[in-house]
Amino acid sequence: MVHKDNPTTLLLRGNKRLTMIVLGILSLVGLFLLTFSKQLWLNHCRTNGGLRTLNEAMSFSSSSLSYSSGSDDHGRARFIDLNGLEATGQASDNEEHVLILTPLKNAASYLPRYFELVNRMNYPKHLISLAFLVSDTTDDTVAILKEKAEQFLNPDDSPDGSSPAQERYHSISIFEKDFDFDLPEGRRHEFEMQPLRRSFMARSRNYLLSAALKEEHAWVLWLDVDVVEYPASILEDLQSVNVDVVVPNCLRETEDGSFWGYDKNNWMETQQSLDMQRDLDPEYVLLEGYYEFLTGRYLMVDMPTHLGKLDKVPLDGVGATFTLVKAQVHREGANFPPFAFQHQVETEGFAKMAKAMGFGVYGLPSYLIYHIMNS
Structure with a gap:
């Protein structure tokens, strides 16, 4: 014997399928935004001499922190790697x-x-x-x-x-x-x-x-x-x-x-x-x-x-x-x-x-x- 779904059951299945599609799309969008924003963050830090990885952002090494009272940096830590700071005989070429x-x-x-x-x-x-x-x-x-x-x-x-x-x-x-x-x-x-x-x-x-x-x-x-x-x-x-x-x-x-x-x-x-x-x-x-x-x-x-x-x-x-x-x-x-x-x-x-x-x-x-x- 063939059972036919009533209209209410069909409506619920349709809503469930639609919900899954919407959630899938939102997940893809969220993943894209996370990846894109992470890349922007890394590029910004490389350009401005700040944190080079997100792991460094979370480490907060006490020997490498400095603080600024400026409005842009208030309440935030900066990582400054002084290992690469050199004074050389080619100072102008190296932009020292x-x-x-x-x-x-x-x-x-x-x-x-x-x-x-x-x-x-x-x-x-x-x-x-x-x-x-x-x-x-x-x-x-x-x-x-x-x-x-x-x-x-x-x-x-x-x-x-x-x-x-x-x-x-x-x-x-x-x-x-x-x-x-x-x-x-x-x-x-x-x-x-x-x-x-x-x-x-x-x-x-x-x-x-x-x-x-x-x-x-x-x-x-x-x-x-x-x-x-x-x-x-x-x-x-x-x-x-x-x-x-x-x-x-x-x-x-x-x-x-x-x-x-x-x-x-x-x-x-x-x-x-x-x-x-x-x-x-x-x-x-x-x-x-x-x-x-x-x-x-x-x-x-x-x-x-x-x-x-x-x-x-x-x-x-x-x-x-x-x-x-x-x-x-x-x-x-x-x-x-x-x-x-x-x-x-x-x-x-x-x-x-x-x-x-x-x-x-x-x-x-x-x-x-x-x-x-x-x-």
């Missing part, structure tokens, strides 16, 4: 970022030439960050910095109405921190004032370094505001030497073009200087270029300057008129001691510390730059 650091005090008169020289550098502008720490200033240094920062970050439009990103600097930061240290300008280079003065300079450098160094920076350049002449290729030249710390030979600018040394903090220990230090109080700070206490060290300003421009010599002390440092050196802990470290403070103390940590410190006696003539 350079951070230029300059501490300032009453520097308004020097800033026009400072920015002119920086802007003249051949190194790609979009790979350069600038940061300043202004301390105990009574002139309009901050106002000039803000004006120059606006110009550098928003260059004049090109004829077609666009501003190419390659002509913009990566970032410019202006920090202000007073140390309430007031030393009359006429006494800033007196022998008796140097340990205290240089101690405060070390503090300002450390403040600036800790505030400005970011994860993208491969190199740090310490640049004095009153350096008045250096080649446009200087960054690439010094990077090509490919050492941890390197300094050119800084001379005085003179009206008659005569040869005068300026940065006497670039020096090499001698047997005489080492023997002398054995009997010194550990807290005694040695200073170069002062007749009150001669150290017997070999100053780079006294070395021959007719050899190869990039021929390097090992140094034990450096100044900071133009000092290029691989950022790794600072990241691993070499900074500017405001206290006596192996009889040195500030920049020379930094060189001693870097060498104690196993880093190489070098000078280029034949690579000449010029500082303004002052006392």
